Amino acid sequence: MDALVIAGPTAAGKTALALEVAQYIPSEIINMDSALVYRGMDIGTAKPTLFERQDVPHHLIDIIAPEESYSAADFVRDVEVLIPQIQARGKLPIVVGGTMLYLHSWVNGLSDLPSADDAIRARLQAEWQQDPLAMHQRLCDLDALAGKRIHPNDPQRILRALEVIEITGLTLTEQHQQRSATQLNLKTVFIMPPTKEWLHQRMGQRFELMLAHGLLDEVRILMRNPKLTALLPSMRSVGYRQAWQYLQGEINEQQLHEQALSATRSLAKRQLTWMKKMASDLILDANLSLSDQLSQLMTLLSDDKMR
Secondary structure (H helix, E strand, O other), rough: OOOEEEEOOOOOOHHHHHHHHHHOOOOOEEEOOOOOOOOOOOOOOOOOOOOHHHOOOEEOOEOOOOOOOHHHHHHHHHHHHHHHHHHHHOOOOEEEEEOHHHHHHHEEEEOEEEEEEEEHHHHHHHHHHHHHHHHHHHHHHOOOHHHHHHOOOOHHHHHHHHHHHHHHOOOOHHHOOOOOOOOOOOOEEEEOOOOOOHHHHHHEEEEEHHHHHHHHHHHHHHOOOOOOOOOOHHHHHOHHHHHHHHHOOOOOOOHHHHHHHHHHHHHHHHHHHHHHHHOOOOEEEEEHHHHHHHHHHHHHHHHHHHH
8 A cells, every 4th residue: 555545525524534644653644625725724624733744744735825726636746756755755545535536537647638728818807807708709719528517607617628728739638548547556535424414514604613713714815816806716615705705794693613614515416426436445334433433444454464
């Protein structure tokens, strides 16, 4: 085994389990959550604390500014470099997070998409603000399959697809035909909620805690950055988008709570849909105690060593 992967929906307890494993096996944690890569976004992402990161080394956290972009291709490139480095230090790489697109791209392969071009991205964003429907139609005209797959109200993915076409001359569909799956031996563990209601309660409690810990103040500070807009991927993250709208006076306090929870539930639903389509070596009940989860996971790792 080259690395342990712990994945699951938001608020399922992935980070706690990874940190528990690290108490028994010398480990380093690699983040697999698309929001944790941004600096200055700590409360709304439930980012591991500085104490936790000092106790167990973490990677791919706080690596870019919120006005920058980080893609699945970037993650695949970075994780493939980090794992052998961690192994060379005699540690177990533990990849932890809920961005299932990153995991799918890594396990199944993804074409080598180009990095974002700031000038092209800024121009496309300006064009989107002028006429969003025309931008989606442009994508449909250039790449019918991508246009059918991407919702007309998803500027992040539409603009990225158009950007890739401008930079490479190839559509996303053509790019994705060039796939290369990882050659690393991964052990994948999914943490699954016992019921939808159980997960919704956890998500609601966590959002209220984020607000109590200063989420709105965190977003106020972010909004001072003149390079940030509500259309950027960082500010479209669950919780941040709704906090931005609230602080702009677009929604009231009740709508802030309702819409943030609705967006979180939609995120979890997408995560669980991904998980149902993907293979895993172990599925853990999120309602089990941490010690019981650890026991099952350790049995999996022990069995792997004995082979």
